Amino acid sequence: MKILNVKQIRELDAATIQNEPISSLNLMERASQAFVKWYEGRFDTTKSISVFCGKGNNGGDGLAISRILSGKGYHVRVFVIEYTKDASEDFQQNLVKIENLIQVKSVYEINAMPEFVDDHVIIDALLGSGLSRPAEGLLAEVIKKINDAPGPIISVDIASGLYVDKSNEKADTIIEPDHTVTFQLPKLAFMMPQNAAFTGDWHVVDIGLNEKYIADASTPYHFTDQSSGEALVKFREKFSHKGTFGHALIMAGSYGKIGAAVLSSRACAHSGAGLLTVHVPECGYEILQISLPEAMISVDQNRNYIASVPELDSFSAIGIGPGIGQEALTVRVLDELLSKIKVPLIIDADALNILSKHPDLLEKLPAKTIVSPHPKEFQRLAGESANEYDRLELARNFAQKHNVIICLKGAYTAVILSDGDVHFNSTGNAGMATGGSGDVLTGILTSLLAQKYTPENAAIFGVFQHGLAGDKAAKKKTKTAMIASDIIDNLGW
């Protein structure tokens, strides 16, 4: 699924109006119907509704939604916030359509706002994708008042005051909805942790916008939803054998952190690799052998941390990093590995921290190496950013400059390809914010690389499956009780 910028969204609306063809008023009606269909599935007519409308097309949606909901037996109060004399054409037409049906109250100053005594539902249709500057004056006062109300808030298309595709300032006044019901495509703003309070749970409703325009639109931003994630799976052929699925090598663990080696290795084995060898310091030998009899163990000559690179000839992909520490000899191992490696590579955790401290090693990264930092590791690697939009730009530049693939982990993990394209992941949950979840991802990615998934597909699909397994784990155990091993136990496709 593509994520488009504001200019493209406007062009998409225009392309739909021109090519279908459909009048913009009827398109607004269709969008409002789609909103109402979503609404009916959530709230019955026992809850009263207050709809707050601006005077652009988002406000026009608000008026049409009010009319349709009222026709379906909901008790609806409608308020138009008079922050300007100008109103869009479709807003004016919808005002005419509603006037004989429901009383519309004009709000010229904040004292004319209703008191919210009970927890009825608030629909926010003040400003949509047309936001061109921060909300101020009466609009800002109204937004603050709505945010203080007890009932649930549902934003039409996007929370009023939130930019679709660029960062707001911290001081901006923005609606804090419980739900956002957005039209046709997810918005870049929804992917940013800094906007968590301004999106709530968001839902995309289909309003039949022009498919050709979407297919042709050029954008670096994509969203890996269920169908685009599942489309990447490589099915196992009937006559395949373990040689078909590659031989993965995982280099992980140090004294006290052998668990990281166990988790990444188990995840690798459970993600389809034909064969798996785990290279661990001597102290990890028995632990690994017992916890994962399916793996072969390559034992380092050093007792407590990895100090040598094993013979690499037989491996089809390598993952390094979980729990390896940053001893001087381990730094040398990473250096030597980067010089010798001829197969796809994934670098995580301590191996990333080593890269941060030895930036000269960055120059040695083979093309299309996958790196999987969490935000802190990325900051160590690439430096600070003023906000998350800048961080994403920094990551896109970093991926292009070093010709690597970055999995920038977190909610909506951003998989950034070496051409700068970004694929936000749809799966996963806050239950995965628990020690070892990242090690599990390293194992999955190593496994997929060994099975000859392209590095791009390995990263997008691996992150998707990791989150999906996390979602299944959370369902069975709850987000609180689940641990990283539960993610492994729910792998499988």
Ligand SMILES: NC(=O)C1=CN([C@@H]2O[C@H](COP(=O)(O)OP(=O)(O)OC[C@H]3O[C@@H](n4cnc5c(N)ncnc54)[C@H](O)[C@@H]3O)[C@@H](O)[C@H]2O)[C@@H](O)CC1
């Ligand atoms: N045919 C279409 O174009 C469709 C548009 N739709 C709705 O239209 C919305 C976009 O509508 P508009 O482009 O009219 O824009 P908005 O309704 O978001 O904004 C209205 C106007 O307010 C002005 N404005 C921007 N920021 C302001 C601020 N901080 N204070 C005061 N005024 C401000 C702008 O000049 C803009 O024209 C979408 O979010 C969606 O809800 C939907 O009805 C689907 C179809």
Ligand SMILES: Nc1ncnc2c1ncn2[C@@H]1O[C@H](COP(=O)(O)OP(=O)(O)O)[C@@H](O)[C@H]1O
């Ligand atoms: N709130 C969240 N929503 C979705 N996924 C999350 C969330 N928090 C963490 N995760 C996922 O869990 C993993 C945590 O990785 P990482 O921070 O490296 O943990 P660790 O170092 O403990 O293994 C990442 O894949 C990340 O995307």
Ligand SMILES: [K+]
């Ligand atoms: K809105």
